[in-house]
Amino acid sequence: MDEFALIRRHFASLTPASTRGVTLGIGDDAAILKPPPGHELLMTTDTLVAGRHFPLQTAAFDIGWKSLAVNLSDLAAMGAEPLWCLLALTLPTADEAWLSGFTAGLSQLAAQHRVALVGGDTTRGPLSITITAVGAAPVGAALRRSGARPGDHVCVTGTLGDAALALMRGGFIAGGAADARSPCAQRLIDDAELRARLDRPIPRLAAGLALRGLAHAALDLSDGLAGDLQHVLAASGVGAEIDAASLPMSAAFARQAPDADRLALQAAGGDDYELCVCLPESALAAATAACRDAGVTLTVIGRITAEPGLRWRAASGEAITMNLSGYQHFHD
Amino acid sequence: MDEFALIRRHFASLTPASTRGVTLGIGDDAAILKPPPGHELLMTTDTLVAGRHFPLQTAAFDIGWKSLAVNLSDLAAMGAEPLWCLLALTLPTADEAWLSGFTAGLSQLAAQHRVALVGGDTTRGPLSITITAVGAAPVGAALRRSGARPGDHVCVTGTLGDAALALMRGGFIAGGAADARSPCAQRLIDDAELRARLDRPIPRLAAGLALRGLAHAALDLSDGLAGDLQHVLAASGVGAEIDAASLPMSAAFARQAPDADRLALQAAGGDDYELCVCLPESALAAATAACRDAGVTLTVIGRITAEPGLRWRAASGEAITMNLSGYQHFHD
Numbered sequence: 001m002d003e004f005a006l007i008r009r010h011f012a013s014l015t016p017a018s019t020r021g022v023t024l025g026i027g028d029d030a031a032i033l034k035p036p037p038g039h040e041l042l043m044t045t046d047t048l049v050a051g052r053h054f055p056l057q058t059a060a061f062d063i064g065w066k067s068l069a070v071n072l073s074d075l076a077a078m079g080a081e082p083l084w085c086l087l088a089l090t091l092p093t094a095d096e097a098w099l100s101g102f103t104a105g106l107s108q109l110a111a112q113h114r115v116a117l118v119g120g121d122t123t124r125g126p127l128s129i130t131i132t133a134v135g136a137a138p139v140g141a142a143l144r145r146s147g148a149r150p151g152d153h154v155c156v157t158g159t160l161g162d163a164a165l166a167l168m169r170g171g172f173i174a175g176g177a178a179d180a181r182s183p184c185a186q187r188l189i190d191d192a193e194l195r196a197r198l199d200r201p202i203p204r205l206a207a208g209l210a211l212r213g214l215a216h217a218a219l220d221l222s223d224g225l226a227g228d229l230q231h232v233l234a235a236s237g238v239g240a241e242i243d244a245a246s247l248p249m250s251a252a253f254a255r256q257a258p259d260a261d262r263l264a265l266q267a268a269g270g271d272d273y274e275l276c277v278c279l280p281e282s283a284l285a286a287a288t289a290a291c292r293d294a295g296v297t298l299t300v301i302g303r304i305t306a307e308p309g310l311r312w313r314a315a316s317g318e319a320i321t322m323n324l325s326g327y328q329h330f331h332d
Numbered sequence: 333m334d335e336f337a338l339i340r341r342h343f344a345s346l347t348p349a350s351t352r353g354v355t356l357g358i359g360d361d362a363a364i365l366k367p368p369p370g371h372e373l374l375m376t377t378d379t380l381v382a383g384r385h386f387p388l389q390t391a392a393f394d395i396g397w398k399s400l401a402v403n404l405s406d407l408a409a410m411g412a413e414p415l416w417c418l419l420a421l422t423l424p425t426a427d428e429a430w431l432s433g434f435t436a437g438l439s440q441l442a443a444q445h446r447v448a449l450v451g452g453d454t455t456r457g458p459l460s461i462t463i464t465a466v467g468a469a470p471v472g473a474a475l476r477r478s479g480a481r482p483g484d485h486v487c488v489t490g491t492l493g494d495a496a497l498a499l500m501r502g503g504f505i506a507g508g509a510a511d512a513r514s515p516c517a518q519r520l521i522d523d524a525e526l527r528a529r530l531d532r533p534i535p536r537l538a539a540g541l542a543l544r545g546l547a548h549a550a551l552d553l554s555d556g557l558a559g560d561l562q563h564v565l566a567a568s569g570v571g572a573e574i575d576a577a578s579l580p581m582s583a584a585f586a587r588q589a590p591d592a593d594r595l596a597l598q599a600a601g602g603d604d605y606e607l608c609v610c611l612p613e614s615a616l617a618a619a620t621a622a623c624r625d626a627g628v629t630l631t632v633i634g635r636i637t638a639e640p641g642l643r644w645r646a647a648s649g650e651a652i653t654m655n656l657s658g659y660q661h662f663h664d
Contacts, residue, residue, distance in 0.1 A: 027477075028410070028477050028551075029410050029550075029552055030376035030407060030465075030467070031375045032372050032374060032469075041366075041367055041373075042362040042363065042364060043363045043464075044362035044451055045452065045464055046453045047453050047455045049422060049455050049457035075362055077361040077362075078360070078364070086376075088378070088420070088464075123384065124381070124384060125381035125384060126460075128422060130377070130379065132377055132420075132464040137364075139366070142362075142364050146360075235360070
């Protein structure tokens with residue numbers, strides 16, 4: 001099968017997830033797209049490299065899902081509504097079963113958010129996926145990293161550290177539901193839950209939309225809170241004090257994470273794909289309610305300060321020294 | 333140096349090539365962009381993999397140039413004016429000298445066409461570059477593959493086969509101008525000229541713009557005329573008859589290409605990045621003049637027919653059987 005037949009067969013099915021603004025989708029030299037009037041466009045691109053951004057044994061479905069999810073997470077952090085995506089797929093071989101799984105995963109997430117796949121390129125090489133995602137927000141409404149002000153609450157959606165714990169444990173319970181009566185049922189359920197956080201992150205799009213007009217600043221957590229939050233602080237010219245004990249954790253994380261590793265996993269493990277937002281006191285109640293309506297918790301973890309730098313405090317109030325700065329692609 | 337410092341240092345310099353419609357460039361979760369009113373957007377993405385889309389010894393400058401050029405060539409074929417691009421760069425190591433060269437090449441072409449780099453991602457892995465390019469055209473004005481009609485002239489810009497000949501010869505004269513008095517001066521000049529066609533293709537953007545309102549159909553030639561033209565024929569529901577002897581060749585190609593390889597190189601060698609357009613008789617003179625003004629020749633190479641299929645004829649009028657279907661990424 002040649003390149004073109006391959007693209008047609010596996011990706012044509014993705015196009016109808018949405019036709020919003022799509023004058024011409026896949027199949028020409030470029031897609032023709034009509035941006036929504038009165039809106040700005042938000043554009044982002046992210047690459048997943050096999051063995052670096054996902055374990056080599058990750059299921060094709062999950063790779064497809066995650067490739068889109070990490071890009072939609074960036075749009076969520078801007079408070080954008082997603083519209084379109086383009087896929088550049090580099091594959092060692094044109095494996096039909098793998099392509100079907102990959103397409104199904106990408107498709108399912110695209111359909112959930114009415115994202116249309118409007119363009120692509122398929123090349124042979126070491127497995128790597130680059131997606132460019134495009135969203136829209138009314139002019140001036142997009143959330144940025146640069147608006148945090150002293151006194152703002154620092155908040156995160158959902159829970160932190162689950163994906164990092166899954167990666168640390170390295171165990172993946174393949175297929176089959178755990179028998180709730182067996183003694184190790186809870187362990188199996190925990191593993192599957194943690195692994196899902198690693199393999200199928202949920203982009204917080206509804207929360208991002210709901211936080212427009214409320215949050216002063218936002219970004220998504222991909223490399224770990226300790227490193228990512230620094231970008232907000234630098235862009236806003238402020239500092240922050242974070243209460244380490246307040247970092248939200250899932251029940252599975254609480255049961256299984258080794259005590260000695262908890263803070264490192266939650267603050268620097270990465271792959272959380274939660275939103276970190278800075279909110280004035282006056283907007284906190286509304287933002288918490290809006291996130292609840294969007295199906296995700298919002299937890300206060302600290303405060304923005306005029307004094308620069310990121311400071312961590314234990315529950316006792318004591319300062320904690322952290323040598324964690326998030327996942328650095330050229331630093332490992 | 334960490335990922336972020338690396339991105340900042342090497343790519344920040346690219347942003348000011350243009351600020352058209354750029355509300356917020358590199359440095360947040362997504363770029364914020366304002367599409368020009370009354371226009372549609374054209375979007376395309378293309379990946380270059382080391383050793384597959386360019387020889388491993390290609391200079392970093394040329395890789396940067398070519399990565400953008402192949403994407404701008406797609407926009408040219410749609411008759412779009414380029415606006416923005418996003419870069420996903422996968423690198424085995426954070427080599428500063430390489431990055432400087434790459435950035436300089438990308439930068440130089442971006443500046444020529446006022447393209448702003450508005451987003452990016454840098455990851456570690458086998459060398460591969462994915463660029464997503466965005467352009468604009470007035471609503472309804474974009475050129476497509478689907479409008480060719482029986483009787484249309486099939487035309488190509490520039491010359492065909494130069495890049496393929498450079499690749500076949502494999503020799504690259506590194507640095508230094510040829511001494512015009514030396515006996516092999518012409519050979520050196522030819523090599524450099526052919527190699528430039530391979531390494532620094534010129535996207536035919538001005539020609540694409542000039543052909544809006546004149547051409548019935550257009551596409552860019554990346555995999556070779558024989559394969560690429562099939563896409564126009566399929567999309568338009570027509571056939572074509574091509575005069576093999578009319579394919580335009582450069583003086584360097586005419587001097588150096590072995591007779592036995594000429595047609596294969598010109599029709600299926602690939603990497604031409606010229607435009608192939610279908611023009612009604614009534615528009616031919618205007619299109620030829622418009623291309624001349626845009627700095628490139630336009631050559632008639634055949635006719636669109638109602639009868640489906642692509643047929644090749646020799647200068648004698650005899651049919652030529654071609655087993656060339658262009659470069660297939662999963663077929664080699």
